[in-house]
Amino acid sequence: MANVLTLGEILLRLSTPTGTRLSTAKQLDLNYGGAEANTAISLAIFGHETTFITRLPDHALTIGMMRYLKGLGVNTNNIIKGGKKVGSYFLDVGVGQRASEVIYDRAGSAFSELTESMIDLDTAIDGYDLIHLTGITPALSQSLQGFTLKLMKKANEKNIPISFDFNFRQTLWSKEQARSFFTEAMPYLTHVSLSPWDMTHLLGYDDLSLSNRHEDTLNTCYKRLIADYPNIQTVYATKRLSPSASKNDLTGYFYTNGTLFSSETYTIDPIIDRVGGGDAFASGILHGILSQFEPDKTVTFATQASVLKHYIS
Amino acid sequence: MANVLTLGEILLRLSTPTGTRLSTAKQLDLNYGGAEANTAISLAIFGHETTFITRLPDHALTIGMMRYLKGLGVNTNNIIKGGKKVGSYFLDVGVGQRASEVIYDRAGSAFSELTESMIDLDTAIDGYDLIHLTGITPALSQSLQGFTLKLMKKANEKNIPISFDFNFRQTLWSKEQARSFFTEAMPYLTHVSLSPWDMTHLLGYDDLSLSNRHEDTLNTCYKRLIADYPNIQTVYATKRLSPSASKNDLTGYFYTNGTLFSSETYTIDPIIDRVGGGDAFASGILHGILSQFEPDKTVTFATQASVLKHYIS
Amino acid sequence: MANVLTLGEILLRLSTPTGTRLSTAKQLDLNYGGAEANTAISLAIFGHETTFITRLPDHALTIGMMRYLKGLGVNTNNIIKGGKKVGSYFLDVGVGQRASEVIYDRAGSAFSELTESMIDLDTAIDGYDLIHLTGITPALSQSLQGFTLKLMKKANEKNIPISFDFNFRQTLWSKEQARSFFTEAMPYLTHVSLSPWDMTHLLGYDDLSLSNRHEDTLNTCYKRLIADYPNIQTVYATKRLSPSASKNDLTGYFYTNGTLFSSETYTIDPIIDRVGGGDAFASGILHGILSQFEPDKTVTFATQASVLKHYIS
Amino acid sequence: MANVLTLGEILLRLSTPTGTRLSTAKQLDLNYGGAEANTAISLAIFGHETTFITRLPDHALTIGMMRYLKGLGVNTNNIIKGGKKVGSYFLDVGVGQRASEVIYDRAGSAFSELTESMIDLDTAIDGYDLIHLTGITPALSQSLQGFTLKLMKKANEKNIPISFDFNFRQTLWSKEQARSFFTEAMPYLTHVSLSPWDMTHLLGYDDLSLSNRHEDTLNTCYKRLIADYPNIQTVYATKRLSPSASKNDLTGYFYTNGTLFSSETYTIDPIIDRVGGGDAFASGILHGILSQFEPDKTVTFATQASVLKHYIS
Amino acid sequence: MANVLTLGEILLRLSTPTGTRLSTAKQLDLNYGGAEANTAISLAIFGHETTFITRLPDHALTIGMMRYLKGLGVNTNNIIKGGKKVGSYFLDVGVGQRASEVIYDRAGSAFSELTESMIDLDTAIDGYDLIHLTGITPALSQSLQGFTLKLMKKANEKNIPISFDFNFRQTLWSKEQARSFFTEAMPYLTHVSLSPWDMTHLLGYDDLSLSNRHEDTLNTCYKRLIADYPNIQTVYATKRLSPSASKNDLTGYFYTNGTLFSSETYTIDPIIDRVGGGDAFASGILHGILSQFEPDKTVTFATQASVLKHYIS
Amino acid sequence: MANVLTLGEILLRLSTPTGTRLSTAKQLDLNYGGAEANTAISLAIFGHETTFITRLPDHALTIGMMRYLKGLGVNTNNIIKGGKKVGSYFLDVGVGQRASEVIYDRAGSAFSELTESMIDLDTAIDGYDLIHLTGITPALSQSLQGFTLKLMKKANEKNIPISFDFNFRQTLWSKEQARSFFTEAMPYLTHVSLSPWDMTHLLGYDDLSLSNRHEDTLNTCYKRLIADYPNIQTVYATKRLSPSASKNDLTGYFYTNGTLFSSETYTIDPIIDRVGGGDAFASGILHGILSQFEPDKTVTFATQASVLKHYIS
Ligand SMILES: Nc1ncnc2c1ncn2[C@@H]1O[C@H](COP(=O)(O)OP(=O)(O)O)[C@@H](O)[C@H]1O
Ligand SMILES: Nc1ncnc2c1ncn2[C@@H]1O[C@H](COP(=O)(O)OP(=O)(O)O)[C@@H](O)[C@H]1O
Numbered sequence A, B, C, D, E, F: 001m002a003n004v005l006t007l008g009e010i011l012l013r014l015s016t017p018t019g020t021r022l023s024t025a026k027q028l029d030l031n032y033g034g035a036e037a038n039t040a041i042s043l044a045i046f047g048h049e050t051t052f053i054t055r056l057p058d059h060a061l062t063i064g065m066m067r068y069l070k071g072l073g074v075n076t077n078n079i080i081k082g083g084k085k086v087g088s089y090f091l092d093v094g095v096g097q098r099a100s101e102v103i104y105d106r107a108g109s110a111f112s113e114l115t116e117s118m119i120d121l122d123t124a125i126d127g128y129d130l131i132h133l134t135g136i137t138p139a140l141s142q143s144l145q146g147f148t149l150k151l152m153k154k155a156n157e158k159n160i161p162i163s164f165d166f167n168f169r170q171t172l173w174s175k176e177q178a179r180s181f182f183t184e185a186m187p188y189l190t191h192v193s194l195s196p197w198d199m200t201h202l203l204g205y206d207d208l209s210l211s212n213r214h215e216d217t218l219n220t221c222y223k224r225l226i227a228d229y230p231n232i233q234t235v236y237a238t239k240r241l242s243p244s245a246s247k248n249d250l251t252g253y254f255y256t257n258g259t260l261f262s263s264e265t266y267t268i269d270p271i272i273d274r275v276g277g278g279d280a281f282a283s284g285i286l287h288g289i290l291s292q293f294e295p296d297k298t299v300t301f302a303t304q305a306s307v308l309k310h311y312i313s
């Protein structure tokens, strides 16, 4: 099993019980979320030594978050204490044609204020087999953009591969800001979660030729991507058809060594909780890579992990 | 019945069910709080035409707050839409010797960004019989301090009496900042909720002589206060003995025309929800004033209103 | 163990969870109540063969009531099916100085429409050792008054003793109506639950001399009552001090063979559910009578049964 | 935006949590229902000035209902206080092939006792752009039939259009009683919700020719209806296929100016709460009419409003 | 209606609320299960006089079980008191592709220790029209195997037909142990629930020819079974397709007098609670037999009873 | 901070929500208990490196227990996997005069089957500063008695002090069995939780002289104990007055170096959860010892820790 480091923001998640709305709810369900924390947890459950780094204030909500992470086997020893606020989001859980809605409350969170002076990057990343990051972290603040790039460069120096989930969040930054960051980051990455849409809008590939067959599109796009960025070893993504908030069709794709592998298409019905489904897929892919599974076993494992995630909250 | 205006921040309140803790809770109870909103609601229930002004973002949490206020009869037509965040607090409800704890998350709330340019004060306060404010509003931001003073002055010009609850919150500003504001505000107020402690620490009365009999202390202090600020017509306060988070003794005091009136002492057991008890007392006092009750009826009504509030959440 | 018949109305009880109010509750707790049903259940639990007769419509709420009674060992074979409505009440559960409030919805219930033609009284009451009735049944409708008296007379013919709990409900009938019925009923009764207040207001004893010592009053009153109605063998009652909805002091009294027996005074704190406390006391007294306990054992058993009832809902 | 008046009964709704049954439930969910109240609320949410008139007793359940209506923006100033009982219904929520069941408890409700003497119709309906009524109100009592007709006539005198939802409830009155009332009412109506079934059974059209294509049937029927009652401007209805209590197909129809407009067919899955779906459709149609939407936009808006309603409780 | 005896273990069932998992649940739903108890209850609801025999310890969990059985009309007078433990199981309720999981905790239960000396079989089974048993009872302990066979023989002597549901549970005993018992039991049975799989693995029919059409397979298999065991009058079984824990297709089969009857195929969606579905089918079949329904009415009734069971928990 | 090892059984705890009873509850609260696990958790929270050893089966309930322990900072790496059953108990939570009741279900648990061959004691206890055990472990099975003594002897060889909480459970073994074990164990212990009752009944001190002043009794008894067992360094105990299940008075005692130290007496009201109060006290004492607090600080810390524990569940 491998040693994995993830860094990002763990979020307080306050969601409505099914069939109620945020505007009339008298109770909210309290959980924890955040793409990097989700990935840390999944990898720990899959058996890897996983460390999660973030910054959290010194109060009772943090105690709950730490307990949650530790209980699931994630190493929290390097979490930085400081700041005043935990990032949070309110989730109005959708049903059928009524879509879910999210209200984020993250501005000024302890993590968004993280600066290089708070952490000794050299020792922090030493000894890991993989570092997992997402496009959410640089979106949270100017200082986190610099910090993320520095971290990536340090990892490259130490020959630690980086996996990176683009996870573009338009409420956090603009496409232009994102493109500038992502373009600068690409040369440092090894494994990326990325769709043709991301290539067009976030990396500037304006002229991608899309085919009717989704697999053809992916093959063409990813081939070109790797031609441009030969440091990229694998690319992965899911296709999600969402006719309803309660029922989705999900297919997983995994591109490696010039070949695209795809899973079966799974119908998920009824969806209990959609959030985190993408993180579970990414975790499954990374588990396959770290465990040196065959590519088709990897993509099947990852897609099934994502499917199962939708049935628990 | 009277026309009353209150202005302040309505807060989202997320509290633990009794006997659970914030760090382990899986569900939180959602309610709404905030001293001025509480007072607006109580006065509306007592039969007055009450208007509440605040600033709120345009999303589902605001819908819930509006529905709550309107359902209880508060006029919300002048609430300003804008900003991105509702102020909130997490309440870890105490029991017995385990005290309650509060984590506020208000920095950057829509209301704290309120500036004079967003509201036409002249028309906003026109036609009211009373304006109720608290010391929480100026504590929220620099701009709200200026705004509050301007509002007070405008009210004085129009001969509208102001009631003001000191409600000092040390996590929001320092005693020094508060003292500077409160001292400037005193000449504009008519009815104030204020304890000898407030006089010492927030108004600079360093040499108050305290007696063993609490009523003697209050008589001496309030006499002196009114000698200094003859604009003050009434002063009110409660004395709360809190041997336990589940059991308190509460007495109400009301000083007017040079005489102190006090209620019986009520034992409250078991306390269901302590927050808002002071607001209920203030509302009862204002109701007595607006309804021209006899002073002893006023203080009894207000204290009983406060006692009953402790039994509902 | 004895064969006992009780007849009356079983009620649907919809109550607020502690600390919420009827006007804001989003959920209500569903239970079943009614003085005679409560007594039937207690006697069944104490080991007696108990039959409960009422009239209920043919729908799902009745199924729940039947299941409840049968599950606790009450014979429901003679319950009459018919009518359209189950009687119900909404209970706004009080705490501390906030008193409980009840909203009854019983007019037109299936039981209130019960008439003699629906039941063959002769066979219905045959073979029982005791029949238990309360003053609620005649209060429900004109026809139930006639029915109740007829039942009492039939029982007297068959030498079956009747126990009767006055349970005056002023929202159901006036004191005058009640007095007329109760006066007519007295000669047929054997065991009665009755206070000096009841004697004055419901039996016309206008000149009772009350003592400072409650026990002296009871002795005097009950002596006189039995002088007037020598058919009465035992009289019982409780004294309840209710400084708060959450805390009561309860003492039980039992008068038999010219002597008054009383229990200790029990402090009940915190009260979980007060309703049915009187019924549990009555059931305990009847159990003592049917089991030929010594009088002081009877009154202690009954009062403890009542105390324990307050701790469960 | 328009001024709308609706008049009818608001009901207390007590429903089982999904997967439980009325006969075993220990908790019920408390909501408020009633076709006219539902419509008032929807129209208020869509932005119209909406007034709801009913009659309610003076107790805590009424407070909850008023708070609910006011919170959602409905004007309740003209609600009449009186009587003793709120109408209610128990809802055993179905799943899959297990159908929902309803037990009504409305006989003797405060509203069913409403008589003309309690309200000054002339001033009550003055100044509205539309009055919305349903066939449930006349079904509740003899006096409400007379009252409803009088109201309709008064509205005609004042040139206020009436919209009317047939909503035949066979547990409230017979087809014969309904037909007599509906036939008398038809000449006063402007917008009606009415199916071919209603025409046959409630208006005496015994010889309607039904086609295999539902749209053809509707065209023929509605054409004939308007030939007979030229006062009718629009007719609307939904077609609902209910293979299961959890999954329905819904299509909306809207007939105006001699043309039938229909929406897409929406599959609703999983249904959270079916009750009120028809009211949401009616409200959507009225909103389209009042806002002078194009007919196809109207029917689409109304059907989508109805679909979304099924996902919230 | 008939007199039916069932004997077996009633189990405490602790299950997770939908969407939660056993490893994170903070609350579990408490119900009661067990194949024979389920059948006793269904038959009582269908109107038969039903007696359930088991052995239970003398504590509060037993009180709950007794209350449950009695409330649903099952005679519990012959239940044996003794032992220390009630059998229980934890149910992690599945959704979609996440399957349900069960953890049994039955070793050493009061019932598993039942021995012949605790019950007078002769009088215990006297006077019944049918005795229902399952293959779970002999699987629980060595002594229960002997006891079950003795009971079967006694029933044969008294000409009381036995119905028997194979219900093989591999966590309780091996196929070899089961086969030895089942083979010995077959000559004593009248009605059996049994699939071709059971015939192969539990009765030693190694050479069954399976057809593509399930009905053909059943016809062939059951014909042969009855040729070997002419004491068998009816055989019944369901076919369940389980693409998902939330959605199943169910068909019922009933073989009698040399003919196979089958029900429609019902799609069950969404499944609220799958456990007990087979018991409801068996109960429906037995009800049809005892009521002398036509075979196709019997199999339809049984399958619908099973379908409806899936919608309640 | 110190390195502490505790060994014992962690239990699944299923308790009734306040005011409900086990026989009627539809939901149970799921928590984890067990004296040694409670102590491990408290010591981890107080900042010590704490390891908990037990034996648990390989299923979902164990996952929950591991997550719980790890989340709170307890090292679970040495927990032994095996067996089939987790020990559990059902708790009928008392209120007022209605006492709590417990039903244990532990026979045959994975831990009770622990034998020496499953663990290498030498390496297991190496390097700890303290080992904490209780009298519950030897009570669970014959093999655990031998195991516990062996562990004690090994600890003595390695000079690791042992703390031992007598915790006599009469439902697990007889006084005679306990006395034989405890007498053999005494020479190996360093810190013991022990009352005069324990000395009389479990250590054979039949002639203890009890004083009216509880502190005098303790002084005399503990002095004598240490005279007999000079290896004992400290003795501690609480005095608990329980007039009601909802209200207790608690005093802590700590005897060391020939002097008895006692805390204030705390009134605990209302008790949320009494179970584990003694463990919290023991943990507080051990924390004081390990941190070299002054004795009076130690006993105050421990008693307050116990008091606070009563307010959380
Ligand atoms: N500021 C943030 N920091 C970390 N995670 C975030 C942030 N904002 C949103 N997220 C997370 O993004 C994730 C949603 O992505 P995911 O469920 O993987 O969706 P998809 O399948 O569409 O990729 C969630 O885990 C959510 O909590
Ligand atoms: N920023 C804020 N704006 C408005 N109200 C606030 C703010 N912060 C705290 N409060 C409110 O202060 C009130 C607490 O005071 P109160 O219950 O009256 O206590 P006391 O009896 O001690 O005076 C609550 O209503 C709480 O919601």
Ligand SMILES: Nc1ncnc2c1ncn2[C@@H]1O[C@H](COP(=O)(O)OP(=O)(O)O)[C@@H](O)[C@H]1O
Binding pocket: C008, C009, C010, C011, C033, C034, C035, C036, C038, C087, C106, C136, C137, C140, C167, C169, C274, C275, C276, C277, C278, C279, C280
């Ligand atoms: N119509 C009715 N029929 C039967 N019982 C009723 C009726 N109305 C009220 N009750 C019952 O009266 C009982 C209340 O009396 P109880 O609790 O014995 O009080 P107390 O201690 O004051 O005598 C409850 O069981 C309540 O359900």
Ligand SMILES: Nc1ncnc2c1ncn2[C@@H]1O[C@H](COP(=O)(O)OP(=O)(O)O)[C@@H](O)[C@H]1O
Binding pocket: D008, D009, D010, D011, D033, D034, D035, D036, D038, D087, D106, D136, D137, D140, D167, D169, D274, D275, D276, D277, D278, D279, D280
């Ligand atoms: N007495 C009544 N007064 C008012 N509304 C009633 C009454 N009885 C039933 N209703 C209402 O009828 C409505 C049900 O109709 P709806 O959901 O529109 O169904 P559909 O789609 O079948 O037309 C609900 O709002 C219900 O509350």
Ligand SMILES: Nc1ncnc2c1ncn2[C@@H]1O[C@H](COP(=O)(O)OP(=O)(O)O)[C@@H](O)[C@H]1O
Binding pocket: E008, E009, E010, E011, E033, E034, E035, E036, E038, E087, E106, E136, E137, E140, E167, E169, E274, E275, E276, E277, E278, E279, E280
């Ligand atoms: N020891 C046991 N004694 C009695 N019933 C048991 C035992 N173990 C499991 N069961 C029961 O077996 C039944 C499950 O079978 P069922 O739902 O009929 O499924 P299927 O449709 O697969 O036949 C449940 O009632 C469960 O409680």
Ligand SMILES: Nc1ncnc2c1ncn2[C@@H]1O[C@H](COP(=O)(O)OP(=O)(O)O)[C@@H](O)[C@H]1O
Binding pocket: F008, F009, F010, F011, F033, F034, F035, F036, F038, F087, F106, F136, F137, F140, F167, F169, F274, F275, F276, F277, F278, F279, F280
């Ligand atoms: N078999 C067992 N193994 C471990 N702990 C047990 C066992 N049986 C009971 N306990 C525990 O004993 C403890 C109860 O003692 P405690 O609350 O400290 O009470 P007291 O204050 O009376 O000493 C609880 O933690 C309970 O879980």
